[in-house]
Amino acid sequence: PQVVSARFECPSCGNIINxxxxxTSFKQPTKCGCxxxxxxxxxEKKLIDAQKLVIEEAHELLEGGAQPKKINVYLHTDLTSPLTEKRTNPGTKVLIxxxxxxxxxxxxxxxxxxLYDLSIVGNYIEPIEEDFTELSIEPQELKEILDLSKDPKLYEKLQLSIAPSIFGHERVKEALVLQIFGGVRKKRDDGVITRGDIHILLIGDPGSGKSQLIKxxxxxxxxxxxxxGKGVTGAGITATVVRDEFTQGWALEAGALVLANRGYCMIDELDKMNKEDRDAMHEGLEQQSISISKANIQATLRCETTVLSAANPKFGRFDPYMPxxxxxxxxxxxxxxxxxxxxIKxxxxxxxxxxMSRFILKLHQNVDSSKEVPIETGLIRKYVAYAKQKCFPVLTDEAISEIQNYYVKMRSTGVEEESKSVPISARQLEGILRLAEASARIRLAKTVTVEDARKAIDLMQYWLSELAMDKETGKIDIDKIASGITTSERQKIVGVREIIIELENKLGKVIPTDDIIKxxxxxxxxxxxxEDSIEKLKRSGDIFEPKPGFISRL
Structure with a gap:
C-alpha cells in the first residue's frame, strides 16, 4: 500500500490540513494558519495498492556487447489486482x-x-508473448490447424520443418517434435502430480549441429x-533472493527454469556448468518446482518447464572404441x-x-532455401499452442497392453540370466507414456493408439540400445545410466571383495595384489x-594401499 494523501490536525486550533x-518521502505540514x-x-491517510516492476530490453533487440537497459515501472490501483498480476509475471514480454x-x-x-533517475508511472499493460495457454488463434488459422491435423504425412512434414537448415539427425528431430507437444500433466486426488514434460539430452561431438538444433x-x-552452461549459475537457472529497494526487504528473483514456466528452457554446454549449479536443477527437472529457503523467505516456485540440453563427451569427442x-x-x-x-557422433x-557437404554449400548459395518448408514456423507455434490448450489424449486398452508387454518383456530378459540385470525401470515406463501421449497430441487425437505406443517404444529402444548396452552381456542394463556401473561390473566388484575377505583370513591384514589376481x-x-574392481573399491573407501603392490581393508 502507498499513501497518496494525508490529513493532519493542529493541536492548538483544531484546523485540518490536507x-x-x-x-518518495512522507511529507508533514510545517506551519498552521494560526x-x-x-x-x-x-x-487520516488515503492508501492505494502499489507495485514496482523492473523491465529490461528484449535480448533479441540488442546489438553486439550492449547491456540490456532497465527502467523502473510503478503501477497503482487496478493495475496491481490479481487479474492483471498474471500479465506482470517475471519473464513475460510486455508493452507498457x-x-x-x-x-x-x-x-x-x-x-x-x-543526478536524477527516470521511471515510468504505468497506465496500461499489455502482454506481448504469452505461454501456450494464452496464445490467441484466429478463425483462419484454426481452419489451417484442423486441416493440417488430418494430413497423413503430418509427422514427416513437422520433422522437415522443425530444423530445415540442419542436415540429418532424423531420430533426434522426431524426438524434438514430440518434445514440443509434450505429454499430459496429471494431478491426482491425493495431491501427487505426474509431469507431462519430456526432457531430452543431446551429447555429441563438436560441430555435429546440436547447438544449432537447440537454438x-x-x-x-x-x-x-x-x-x-558456462555463463549460468545455480541462482541464474533456478532462483535467488535479493534486497528490494522499493520495500527495503528481501525479494525473490526467478532464474531461467522458473521464467520459462509452461514453456521451454534450452541449456547448451551443460557439461561446462559447475557441479553445484547443476545440482540446483534436480528438483526442477523431476518435481517441477523450485524450493527456496534463504534470508526470511521460504517459497516454492512453479517450474513446469520442458528442458532440452546439450553437452560434449568427456574427452571432447567420442572415442569409437569405448562405450x-x-x-x-x-x-x-x-x-x-x-x-x-x-x-550425436x-x-x-x-x-x-x-x-551433407552439398546440402550445406547449397544452403549458403541460396539463403532463402530454408524458407521452402512444408509448415512455416508461425503456424507450428500456433499448432503446438492449440494442441496443448485443447488436446488431452487418454490411453486406450490396446495402447496400455502394448506398452505393458514391452515393459514386462524387457524386465524378464534380465531375470532369465544369471546376472539379474535391470534392463528398464519405471522411469522409462513413464517416459514411454509421455512420448505416446505427445504422438497422439500431434494428430489432435483424443486417445493414444497402438501406433502411438509403438512410436514411443521405438524411440526408447533406440537410445537404450545405444547408451545402456552392456558390452559384456550384449543386453540392455539401465544401471549403466542410473548408477554408472552395470550389473555384471557390480558382480565382479562383489566377487573381488569376497576374495579379499577370504585372503585376509589366511594371510592377515596386508594382502598382495598378485594373490588376489591369481x-x-x-x-x-x-x-x-x-584391477578395475580394486580401483573402484579404493575410490569408494572400502580398501586402501599401505604400500605398492599390497592392499588392506579399512
Whole structure:
C-alpha cells in the first residue's frame, strides 16, 4: 500500500490540513494558519495498492556487447489486482503505456544528489508473448490447424520443418517434435502430480549441429529461454533472493527454469556448468518446482518447464572404441532425469559426407532455401499452442497392453540370466507414456493408439540400445545410466571383495595384489577386471594401499 494523501490536525486550533504525498518521502505540514510550528497529529491517510516492476530490453533487440537497459515501472490501483498480476509475471514480454517521471537520487548522507533517475508511472499493460495457454488463434488459422491435423504425412512434414537448415539427425528431430507437444500433466486426488514434460539430452561431438538444433528449437517453441552452461549459475537457472529497494526487504528473483514456466528452457554446454549449479536443477527437472529457503523467505516456485540440453563427451569427442556411456561426464542423478538421451557422433563416411557437404554449400548459395518448408514456423507455434490448450489424449486398452508387454518383456530378459540385470525401470515406463501421449497430441487425437505406443517404444529402444548396452552381456542394463556401473561390473566388484575377505583370513591384514589376481582368475575374472574392481573399491573407501603392490581393508 502507498499513501497518496494525508490529513493532519493542529493541536492548538483544531484546523485540518490536507497534504498530498507525491514524493518518495512522507511529507508533514510545517506551519498552521494560526502560526503554530512543530508536530501535527495524523488523523487520516488515503492508501492505494502499489507495485514496482523492473523491465529490461528484449535480448533479441540488442546489438553486439550492449547491456540490456532497465527502467523502473510503478503501477497503482487496478493495475496491481490479481487479474492483471498474471500479465506482470517475471519473464513475460510486455508493452507498457505510461508517463515518464524523474526521481531525485539520494546520497548516503540523506541529501539530494545532482543526478536524477527516470521511471515510468504505468497506465496500461499489455502482454506481448504469452505461454501456450494464452496464445490467441484466429478463425483462419484454426481452419489451417484442423486441416493440417488430418494430413497423413503430418509427422514427416513437422520433422522437415522443425530444423530445415540442419542436415540429418532424423531420430533426434522426431524426438524434438514430440518434445514440443509434450505429454499430459496429471494431478491426482491425493495431491501427487505426474509431469507431462519430456526432457531430452543431446551429447555429441563438436560441430555435429546440436547447438544449432537447440537454438532453432528456442525459436520454434512458444515461450522459450536459451542459456549457455558456462555463463549460468545455480541462482541464474533456478532462483535467488535479493534486497528490494522499493520495500527495503528481501525479494525473490526467478532464474531461467522458473521464467520459462509452461514453456521451454534450452541449456547448451551443460557439461561446462559447475557441479553445484547443476545440482540446483534436480528438483526442477523431476518435481517441477523450485524450493527456496534463504534470508526470511521460504517459497516454492512453479517450474513446469520442458528442458532440452546439450553437452560434449568427456574427452571432447567420442572415442569409437569405448562405450558411449563411459564418455558422458555428467552425474548419474542428473542423466537419470532425462527421458531421452541421444549420442550425436561425427564419424567419417564418404557417401554421407558428400551429401551433407552439398546440402550445406547449397544452403549458403541460396539463403532463402530454408524458407521452402512444408509448415512455416508461425503456424507450428500456433499448432503446438492449440494442441496443448485443447488436446488431452487418454490411453486406450490396446495402447496400455502394448506398452505393458514391452515393459514386462524387457524386465524378464534380465531375470532369465544369471546376472539379474535391470534392463528398464519405471522411469522409462513413464517416459514411454509421455512420448505416446505427445504422438497422439500431434494428430489432435483424443486417445493414444497402438501406433502411438509403438512410436514411443521405438524411440526408447533406440537410445537404450545405444547408451545402456552392456558390452559384456550384449543386453540392455539401465544401471549403466542410473548408477554408472552395470550389473555384471557390480558382480565382479562383489566377487573381488569376497576374495579379499577370504585372503585376509589366511594371510592377515596386508594382502598382495598378485594373490588376489591369481585367486580371481580361478573364478573366471580376468586380471584387468580385477584391477578395475580394486580401483573402484579404493575410490569408494572400502580398501586402501599401505604400500605398492599390497592392499588392506579399512
Amino acid at each position: 497534504v498530498s504525498q507525491d514524493d 502560526g503554530r510550528k512543530g508536530k501535527f497529529r495524523l488523523i 503505456t505510461g508517463i515518464i517521471k524523474e526521481l531525485p537520487i539520494m546520497t548516503r548522507s540523506g541529501s539530494q544528489s545532482v 532453432r528449437m528456442s525459436v520454434v517453441a512458444p515461450k522459450a529461454r536459451f542459456v549457455s 558411449i556411456s563411459d564418455q558422458i561426464d555428467l552425474p548419474v542423478s542428473l542423466i537419470n532425469r532425462f527421458d531421452l538421451i541421444f549420442a 561425427d564419424l567419417p563416411d564418404k557417401e554421407r559426407d558428400k551429401v 585367486e580371481a582368475e580361478t573364478r573366471g575374472i580376468s586380471a584387468t577386471k580385477v
